[in-house]
Amino acid sequence: MIDWGAIFSNAAVELISPTTAAYALAALGLAIHFGYTGLLNFGQAGFMALGAYGFAISTLSFGFPVWGAVLVGIGASVIFALILGIPTLRLRADYLAIVTIAAAEIVRLLFTTNTFQAITGSANGLSGYKGGFAGLNPIPEGRYGFGPFEYNEYDWWLRIVAWSIVALACLFTWQIMRSPWGRVIKGIREDEDAVRALGKNVYSYKMQSLILGGAFGTIAGMIFVLPRAVVPSNYQTSLTFFIYAILLLGGASTILGPVIGSMVFWVLLSFFSGFIARAVEAGWIPFMTSIQAGQLRFILVGVAIMLIVIFRPQGIFGNKKELAFVK
């Protein structure tokens, strides 16, 4: 028989997992790009990879402290944003989409290639960079928590840091989006020529937005690798599309949308995979092997996203009124 308790508790664990926080932060960065500024960035996975590798390489190869490694990652993503933005932000929106998707793949392949194996670890990736972060942990050793949320001191430390960063990023984004800066950014999304005609340097604003959202993605990439190892195959384009799915699920130009979207996404994903695996074991789906069943959850997520786009196109937190005027 199916163990429903295990399925639900496994799903509940995802609610506050660091991976959920990482996806929420990356989606918030994408909300700044796509939801507020109208920049079609399809390379968020590239920004996350730079964060992960920037942090890991500067710790392992150069012995940087945690704050130094974080700064290296953010510096790398700023340079990446400048390289992407300088040639494309003057052009139409679609060019940025093409260039970012290609650039993110270039970044991933550079980290995968054997040429730099000594530094990047090639396809095997990197591990053993968590010492510095764990060393900052003020929580005494032991297991804490209740029910499904019972972790050791490192896991709690990681969750607290990850969600604090997400909360700060939300506050920051909320504050700048209600300021005159945010007004210019939203104006650019609507019609950049009109904003230009009002004396705003549109190019500079788009660049600021690209750097800011990219930096969010980079920090998300660091949070993402703290509970696991750095593996290049994690940064495929599908990562970007999952983040887009989260963003659309929550609402593209909202602050809480990416956070709640990420929670819903991961809880549903975990629920589906737990349910299907056990349903196959229990013989409920006789025509399927357990390997096939492992892939089915992504199909179900795809169906769920299609349903959202059809029946709630503005997302969970989006403003229905905005859709009344879609061109």
Place this chain on the structure above:
Amino acid sequence: MSNNTVPSNKPIKSTDLHIGEAEPGCKKRDPILVADGVSRTFGGLKAVDVDHVEIPRGAITALIGPNGAGKTTLFNLLTGFDKPDTGSWTFEGRPLSGMPAFKVARMGQVRTFQLTKALGLLTVMDNMLLGAKGQAGENLFRAIFPFFWRKQEEANKARAIDILERFKLDAKKDDYAASLSGGQRKLLEMARALMSVPSLVMLDEPMAGVNPALTQSLLDHILNLKSEGMTVLFVEHDMHMVRHIADWVIVMAEGRVVAEGDPHEVMRNPAVIDAYLGQHHDEDLGEDPAAESEHVEAIKELLE
């Protein structure tokens, strides 16, 4: 800033704007914009080829001409939205050529668009506030701390309400701009341009697609700009409107300035009739009946 400075039926015309004969490229007493040798080609087509043109300060100048005459292209060039092949121009004595559009706007030369560009998913108020210049809160680092910009924001809001009241849009201030009618969007675009306190307002077909009931109020707003000391340059097809409010008319055809002058005089200019002939020879060009029969005579003669 009041609503009653200009009577709506008989606008006061500025006269004596030019020096010497009213011919293409003639000198003005007090030009705000002077352009020299401006040309722009699209492939094999020379869209704009203007030797010399001056826009008089403090007056309403109309830029007219048949479709494809290069009026909007000239507008785009002068405002930095397009780059010319050759040419230079100055605005209030400062060279503008090659300057990006946002810097042109900051110098006090703002424009509107033929196809209205209201920022649909921003409220009417946000549209207006976007027009204000020199906002501290538009800097990312100051944006984080509201005390840097709150005071300025309040002042801008008060000014925006003031302008919106004149344009009778104040009741709509919290609605999305996308919910406005076409004519209201034109008004909003003009109101938004005023937020930047411009010295030269360039309107690209302000009357296109506006319902006749709103036309008169739009005309009054344009006349108000002049009475507040702004210079207006506008592109228009409606000759009635041109005759009604313009102090000076510049006629373009096939990329060149073919005639200039007082609106009543210029419509009798053979070059203008030539420019419109073939396309518009049987249409009312907006002359009054007496002048019109004369006009028709002129065309008939030309046809013979």
